[in-house]
Amino acid sequence: MFTIGMIAKRTGTKVQTIRYYEQIGLMPEPGRTEGGQRRYGDAELDRLAFIRHSRQLGFPLDAIRELLDLSDTPDRPCHEADEIARRQLKLVEQRMERLKALRSELKRMVKECSGGNAAQCRVLEVLRDHSECLTDHDNIGV
Amino acid sequence: MFTIGMIAKRTGTKVQTIRYYEQIGLMPEPGRTEGGQRRYGDAELDRLAFIRHSRQLGFPLDAIRELLDLSDTPDRPCHEADEIARRQLKLVEQRMERLKALRSELKRMVKECSGGNAAQCRVLEVLRDHSECLTDHDNIGV
DNA sequence: ATACATCCTCTAGCTACTGTAGCTTCAAGA
DNA sequence: TCTTGAAGCTACAGTAGCTAGAGGATGTAT
Known part of the structure; x- marks a missing residue:
């Protein structure tokens, strides 16, 4: 289980940016602690890394959304x-x-x-x- | 005397963009007709052309502001x-x-x-x- | 006189974040 | 158990540089 700060550091993303990605539906809503803090698993970490790497290659967020969709459905044509x-x-x-x-x-x-x-x-x-x-x-x- | 549409066409700028430049103080407030429409002279046309050319070269608006200041005071060092x-x-x-x-x-x-x-x-x-x-x-x- | 293009102001939206205010929670040490 | 400090929370505003639209007024040609 990772805090938002941990995945932020690991992927080189700002904390606010992750929350922003959640807000626009690029990242899923993660589980929360009783106190209301976000907790992430490995899947979310991978997803964020995918997003960041794509951004670094200049892909706009809309394109990344499509790429993530494709990545989620492995039998769709490449x-x-x-x-x-x-x-x-x-x-x-x-x-x-x-x-x-x-x-x-x-x-x-x-x-x-x-x-x-x-x-x-x-x-x-x-x-x-x-x-x-x-x-x-x-x-x-x- | 030119209308905003005329200097827009001549410089390849959108009308809204010119009004935006006025709003942020990059273009001066021009004279108006009795009905309240903007009328421009040659000086304003030149200024807008200067701005647009600078933008086409990628200069940010702040830099253009400085360049315009310099252009307005010919005895300042180059x-x-x-x-x-x-x-x-x-x-x-x-x-x-x-x-x-x-x-x-x-x-x-x-x-x-x-x-x-x-x-x-x-x-x-x-x-x-x-x-x-x-x-x-x-x-x-x- | 009328039609129609062009003009007006004002507001909101775009991309992809980033920063701030004011407050709460978590985890480690005493 | 208590304290403390880092890190988390929401909500909103701001960045650059425009661009689009609503709803109405004006200017010009016929």
């Missing part, structure tokens, strides 16, 4: 999980592309700044004049 | 703007590193999935067992 992972991979790759473009523009800005005062600042100038911008940024989701 | 840009560049590079690690783990997961049912699913297995994870992910900020 391709659903596979597809969720592929979707996530694609998202990560898109973000990387986007960051690459940002990086090059930022690098250019910083490089050209020769240090004077704000009136001649190349950084500010670039920000002011969008036409100098080489890349297209449609969506902002960095 | 290195402050330079430093903000450098900070942003560093952040972008950190995020890229992180995404690279995620990508490789996701790729591995997806590659090893041979398609069967959830019980043998490699994706779920990897998520379940954190010890298979090669990279360390301390903070999640993807």
Whole structure:
């Protein structure tokens, strides 16, 4: 039997985050002591670890919910999980592309700044004049 | 004189977003018609373009506030703007590193999935067992 | 005069937590 | 058994940066 603090430490999660997961139905309601404190077993610990690891890989909570469902019903076909992972991979790759473009523009800005005062600042100038911008940024989701 | 819809279209911003910027003090309160509708001039249009371009480069609103201050006082030294840009560049590079690690783990997961049912699913297995994870992910900020 | 697009304010919602206040319970040591 | 301090409890507010919707007013073209 573990307290919430114990599974928090073991999985590197904040206590409040675990309670939050319970609130949104991602973690089950655990048993309680007579005094009302939560007590967890190994299954819950595993589930939380699964959630945390998925989060670290950037999966949104909704995707994690699906993955947990799949994990709970072992006879369902695997391709659903596979597809969720592929979707996530694609998202990560898109973000990387986007960051690459940002990086090059930022690098250019910083490089050209020769240090004077704000009136001649190349950084500010670039920000002011969008036409100098080489890349297209449609969506902002960095 | 432009309506809010016009500067929205010109800068690729949603109307609500402009009102939000006004609310948090990033955009000034513009003049109004007798009926109470906002009317903007060129200065405001430029300011909004500056904000949007900065956002597209990933600068947080606080940083943009500083950049706008600098831009408004041309005799202040430039290195402050330079430093903000450098900070942003560093952040972008950190995020890229992180995404690279995620990508490789996701790729591995997806590659090893041979398609069967959830019980043998490699994706779920990897998520379940954190010890298979090669990279360390301390903070999640993807 | 009327139709219709656009504008207004206000409120609530989104993701994924995180922090605080004010109080209670648990477990170990004396 | 009593005390003490850490850790637990609920409930609510706040974070970033918007976005959506209700319900009504205004502006402009015909």
